Amino acid sequence: MTFFILSLYAALFVCYAGVIIFFLYTLYAFVKGAPFVPTAKKNVKKMLALADLRQTDVLMDLGSGDGRILFAAAPNVRQCIGIEINPLLYWWSRIRTRVKRLNNVQIIRKNLWDVDLSSVDVISLFFIHPKMGKLLKKFDAELKPGARVVSYAFSFPNREPAKREGNIFLYIFSP
Numbered sequence: 001m002t003f004f005i006l007s008l009y010a011a012l013f014v015c016y017a018g019v020i021i022f023f024l025y026t027l028y029a030f031v032k033g034a035p036f037v038p039t040a041k042k043n044v045k046k047m048l049a050l051a052d053l054r055q056t057d058v059l060m061d062l063g064s065g066d067g068r069i070l071f072a073a074a075p076n077v078r079q080c081i082g083i084e085i086n087p088l089l090y091w092w093s094r095i096r097t098r099v100k101r102l103n104n105v106q107i108i109r110k111n112l113w114d115v116d117l118s119s120v121d122v123i124s125l126f127f128i129h130p131k132m133g134k135l136l137k138k139f140d141a142e143l144k145p146g147a148r149v150v151s152y153a154f155s156f157p158n159r160e161p162a163k164r165e166g167n168i169f170l171y172i173f174s175p
């Protein structure tokens, strides 16, 4: 009986610790950029349709969360790269990649501001409004001509999208 109660306490402790660690990392991600709010699956489909994916494309999801955009895009592109700062989401999405046996999906644990974007064809993005100007500067400086950025919920300041569907925006970058 004592063993049972101790095991129960241990299990509860692990659960509470997990929740607290998750929230601390979510807070950390928020300070570094944006919190984890997954894009609804129907909007993931709309984003990828608007990006007009090609089999030769390298797609990067900046702040890849649980990996859902990468998993949906993988059959239609050459390579999918997820950049995620939260270690719990990084590991969770890596495990899901293995389980789904997606060989063209790679997830990197990194701060997106330190990632070189020069070889990327398509960027998918669901970030926060106050960082969109800073992101635009990075994209203008690093993206190759013709690269596409599909952004859910937020648009770039002072830049007209090439296409728009509701609150999903497509931008095409030129030199």
Ligand SMILES: C[S@@+](CC[C@H](N)C(=O)[O-])C[C@H]1O[C@@H](n2cnc3c(N)ncnc32)[C@H](O)[C@@H]1O
Residues within 6 Å of the ligand: 029, 030, 032, 033, 034, 035, 036, 037, 038, 039, 061, 062, 063, 064, 065, 066, 067, 068, 069, 083, 084, 085, 086, 089, 110, 111, 112, 113, 125, 126, 127
């Ligand atoms: C709004 S969520 C979007 C998740 C996913 N792209 C989706 O659409 O379902 C933003 C993600 O960006 C991650 N993130 C925030 N700041 C980051 C940073 N500086 N570098 C890398 N990832 C970051 C968060 O941890 C979170 O998973």
